[in-house]
Amino acid sequence: MKRLMTCKQAASLMVARQDRPLGLWESATLRMHLLACRACPHFGRQMDAMRSAMHAWRNYRGD
């Protein structure tokens, strides 16, 4: 199932979902890829960390 998409495509979707909802097919293939891949879940957590960091930064900057 991992071969349905490459790590590059998976990373691209993990970045894109910060700004838009993924389509059904995109979500399903990404989920399958993440189950089979060792590297990509780390990338996904990096994106989550960046989102948390931006949220914390907004609070830190007092708004």
Place this chain on the structure above:
Amino acid sequence: MSIAESLAEHRPYLMRFARLQLRNDAWAEDAVSETLLAALAKPQSFEQRAQLRTWLVGILKHKIIDAIRLRSREVALYSGDDESASASDELDALMFKADGHFCTPPDDWSQPDQRLGSQQFFKILEACLDKLPPAMGRVFLMREWIELESDEICKELQISQTNLYVLLHRARLRLRECLQLNWFSQPKP
């Protein structure tokens, strides 16, 4: 301390954010001046505000949107930015092999939450935001700091949604790379 003096104290802080968002000193000066004038025009609001800075930042966000709207033609001119496109291709080549696998597996960024909320971290984050090319940085902060929806940004900058997503995508990858190099790869005290 008079109202004017209280407001003037916040000017450097507001300038820093206007500059970060607008990427143009003159535009930032205008936006901050208009913010302070708007605040001065409503002294009754000012007296009721315990959180003066929060109130001023709220006004500044509106003034920044006005500035972008006023200069949307100039801003949009930079959106196609060929230089940032080729730099992003280079970043892609650094991250991925020809077969689409990572060249180097991504690091584990899990850290105690307080580390990502530390003043040191925010300094690095702001330095990384400063490094983004103008169009990219402007769009990214409209999304992440002013918290506009995608369709609002497209309308203000007169760009297509595809163009917006490309700019945001590149900005996020660059920011990730910058944080990786300057924070997550650095030995911690």
